[in-house]
Amino acid sequence: MLNKMKALFVEEQGQGMTEYGLVLGIIAIAVVTILVTMRGQITSLFQQASEKLTEGGATTPTP
Structure with a gap:
């Protein structure tokens, strides 16, 4: 039981995700x-x- 308690405090798997977060x-800030x-x-x-887009007028492009 004592070994399992120690393993909970020593285990570092979640640490990487916290650092990424x-x-x-x-x-983001x-x-x-x-x-x-x-x-x-x-x-x-x-x-x-x-403004530059509207200066061109309402012409339709020719294919």
């Missing part, structure tokens, strides 16, 4: 922080692209 969480910081630039980029 922590790394994934840190990456970094991505959200970058997106919030660059929100104005991203919005401007999409607005410019939208």
